[in-house]
Amino acid sequence: MQRVLSCFMSRDMKKADKIRKGDIRSATRLIRDIEDNVPGAKSTMKHLFPFTGKARVLGLTGAPGAGKSTLIDALISRYRAGEKTIGALLVDPTSPFTGGAILGDRIRLQRHAEDPDVFIRSLATRGALGGLSKAAGDAIHVLDAMGKDIVFVETVGTGQQEVEVMNHVHTVLVVLVPGMGDDVQALKAGILEIADIFVINKADRDGTGKLYTEISNMLDMVQAFPGGWRPPIVNVGSVFQPALFREHVEQLSQAIDGHYEHLVKNDLLGDRIRRQTLVELNEALRSCILAPILEKLVKEGEIERMVDKLLKKESDPYTCAEEIANKYLR
Amino acid sequence: MAERKLRIMVAKPGLDGHDRGARILARHFRDSGFEVIYTGCHQTPEQIAASAIQEDVDVVGLSCLSGAHRYLFPKVVELLKEKGADDITVIGGGIIPEQDFQMLYDAGIKAIFTPGSTLEAIARWVRENVTQGS
Numbered sequence: 001m002q003r004v005l006s007c008f009m010s011r012d013m014k015k016a017d018k019i020r021k022g023d024i025r026s027a028t029r030l031i032r033d034i035e036d037n038v039p040g041a042k043s044t045m046k047h048l049f050p051f052t053g054k055a056r057v058l059g060l061t062g063a064p065g066a067g068k069s070t071l072i073d074a075l076i077s078r079y080r081a082g083e084k085t086i087g088a089l090l091v092d093p094t095s096p097f098t099g100g101a102i103l104g105d106r107i108r109l110q111r112h113a114e115d116p117d118v119f120i121r122s123l124a125t126r127g128a129l130g131g132l133s134k135a136a137g138d139a140i141h142v143l144d145a146m147g148k149d150i151v152f153v154e155t156v157g158t159g160q161q162e163v164e165v166m167n168h169v170h171t172v173l174v175v176l177v178p179g180m181g182d183d184v185q186a187l188k189a190g191i192l193e194i195a196d197i198f199v200i201n202k203a204d205r206d207g208t209g210k211l212y213t214e215i216s217n218m219l220d221m222v223q224a225f226p227g228g229w230r231p232p233i234v235n236v237g238s239v240f241q242p243a244l245f246r247e248h249v250e251q252l253s254q255a256i257d258g259h260y261e262h263l264v265k266n267d268l269l270g271d272r273i274r275r276q277t278l279v280e281l282n283e284a285l286r287s288c289i290l291a292p293i294l295e296k297l298v299k300e301g302e303i304e305r306m307v308d309k310l311l312k313k314e315s316d317p318y319t320c321a322e323e324i325a326n327k328y329l330r
Numbered sequence: 331m332a333e334r335k336l337r338i339m340v341a342k343p344g345l346d347g348h349d350r351g352a353r354i355l356a357r358h359f360r361d362s363g364f365e366v367i368y369t370g371c372h373q374t375p376e377q378i379a380a381s382a383i384q385e386d387v388d389v390v391g392l393s394c395l396s397g398a399h400r401y402l403f404p405k406v407v408e409l410l411k412e413k414g415a416d417d418i419t420v421i422g423g424g425i426i427p428e429q430d431f432q433m434l435y436d437a438g439i440k441a442i443f444t445p446g447s448t449l450e451a452i453a454r455w456v457r458e459n460v461t462q463g464s
């Protein structure tokens with residue numbers, strides 16, 4: 001029966017089926033096809049979409065070297081002890097000059113490399129500016145459809161404005177380190193606003209108390225927290241003091257679970273997912289409507305002709321755009 | 331369709347902890363436009379094979395200075411084959427005496443580079459001999 005059915009399955013359906021059964025090679029290749037814009041990748045995604053929405057997705061963001069990967073490593077151990085299956089997507093920057101990238105987050109996670117229930121995949125930003133890669137959203141769906149219970153997403157080392165992770169995860173952890181206490185002021189807008197949980201990492205260092213107070217004070221100024229959730233601040237001490245570190249990681253995982261329960265209990269998870277789905281749809285519309293038009297304009301030389309007109313002040317950008325809109329969007 | 335990116339893993343199996351050379355190579359690969367997964371020192375062949383598969387790399391570049399390449403390099407090839415991933419090209423580098431070359435080629439190592447090889451030559455070999463996403 002299986003055999004007979006499989007004759008009627010398209011190639012993309014078969015691929016999707018293999019991925020749902022947990023086949024790593026098919027999954028990692030699909031992610032690559034999405035990264036490389038291979039025609040057909042979208043079609044496989046269509047078959048996977050109905051099976052997404054089960055995984056819990058956790059995002060970690062914070063300055064370069066803050067300890068995001070080290071924390072993911074520790075959290076994986078914690079959740080593996082509870083028999084959870086894990087996916088992890090680790091994003092590092094693409095060089096704007098050569099298009100190449102060194103993806104080094106994996107170094108910290110190598111003790112999980114052979115665990116068949118942990119699937120780790122590195123991604124390069126490929127020019128995306130939000131701290132993730134354009135393929136990240138679909139890559140999360142792939143791991144989700146594979147049946148991973150928990151999916152970790154590590155952003156590139158961020159400054160203030162790389163907040164794209166909020167559009168893809170259920171819980172955002174912002175990882176800070178002492179010694180940047182004075183910078184909290186400067187960071188106020190941006191990544192501090194998207195935190196569901198603050199982690200003060202390397203809390204064995206001087207300045208931990210000061211940083212804690214700064215964040216605390218900042219939170220005290222907030223009139224009303226969206227959804228009534230005041231982000232907790234969790235201190236995580238040195239990874240080089242294993243017993244204490246494990247205890248702190250346990251506290252962190254309780255904070256993570258607490259946030260998830262809060263979302264579920266207060267009917268906020270649905271809102272969050274709805275907002276994220278809207279962003280995803282926007283993205284898809286852009287890539288299916290705008291991108292082909294742009295491609296056509298480039299191919300036909302129309303773009304260059306418009307630029308010429310602008311340079312000669314014979315037209316302006318809005319008029320040009322309206323002309324194109326009138327032509328294509330009647 | 332945009333051109334496929336070449337994905338390459340640089341790994342150091344075995345006990346020696348000198349990864350300066352491997353890091354320089356990783357950087358050169360990046361500057362050649364490749365996406366380089368760098369996994370650091372002290373990797374077991376099992377970790378290397380599993381990571382290479384999860385990362386969907388086209389090439390695994392092994393670097394070994396300790397002299398254990400006769401065991402470690404073939405082992406990685408064997409493990410990849412076991413997992414049905416023998417399409418991944420394995421190359422090796424480090425302090426490797428010439429009399430070991432044939433044994434490594436026979437074991438499935440596709441190219442060997444010694445301290446005399448230039449970074450450009452290594453990247454060129456990869457570009458000329460590996461098809462991305464094949």
Ligand SMILES: Nc1nc2c(ncn2[C@@H]2O[C@H](COP(=O)(O)OP(=O)(O)OP(=O)(O)O)[C@@H](O)[C@H]2O)c(=O)[nH]1
Nearest residue numbers: 063064065066067068069070156157202237238239
């Ligand atoms: N003192 C101290 N060092 C730590 C701690 N956790 C991590 N580190 C070190 O900090 C450095 C960076 O750690 P990573 O986990 O790679 O940090 P990251 O935020 O993932 O870094 P990027 O991905 O490069 O942005 C490493 O050298 C770690 O060994 C800690 O608790 N205490």
Ligand SMILES: [Mg+2]
Nearest residue numbers: 068069105154
């Ligand atoms: Mg990292």
